[in-house]
Amino acid sequence: AQKVTQAQTEISVVEKEDVTLDCVYETRDTTYYLFWYKQPPSGELVFLIRRNSFDEQNEISGRYSWNFQKSTSSFNFTITASQVVDSAVYFCALTDDDRGSTLGRLYFGRGTQLTVWP
């Protein structure tokens, strides 16, 4: 069965600190996809990144970077030089290769509340 674990329930940092959000997943599938979403206080979930299981290259987008390691089943998210606007709940999610059914359901972790203090 698919499972996503975000062990950090809450993290607090001071502005300009770097912070890493951990995500560990479980799946029996060889083809799967991983996602990160951001949920600011306003409530909507905002898609940040998608990664498939065959692509282990790390990705950087501005202050955001993602480290995908199949050997440890982890897909960690780092924010460099954090800002107050980064305060949000961050969710990691997994979907399996849906073998033609194309249902695409997501399995979410429980989320990490990040608070960045000025």
Add this chain to the structure above:
Amino acid sequence: DVKVTQSSRYLVKRTGEKVFLECVQDMDHENMFWYRQDPGLGLRLIYFSYDVKMKEKGDIPEGYSVSREKKERFSLILESASTNQTSMYLCASRDRGRKGNQPQHFGDGTRLSIL
């Protein structure tokens, strides 16, 4: 940009009422989803739909039903609302596209309180 619109941002209903939560997407997406979000529990899937009139149970379907009569609209129905259904409800849609790799796009959520 994908737009997923939920009919109400905040809703207050009474125990025993039949409650309808509406969700509309404007991108002709095949797949649509309803989640509820509770503190410490993350997002839990209630129901999803992969085509008009098609539906699948998620992880917590008890006490809920859904309707998908048109492709763009996916309704969540609380048949007889109870206080334990007080929660944040999130709707999402997804382009079926290539298998498994299209992100879901979410609405702003409906905060439902059952008194």
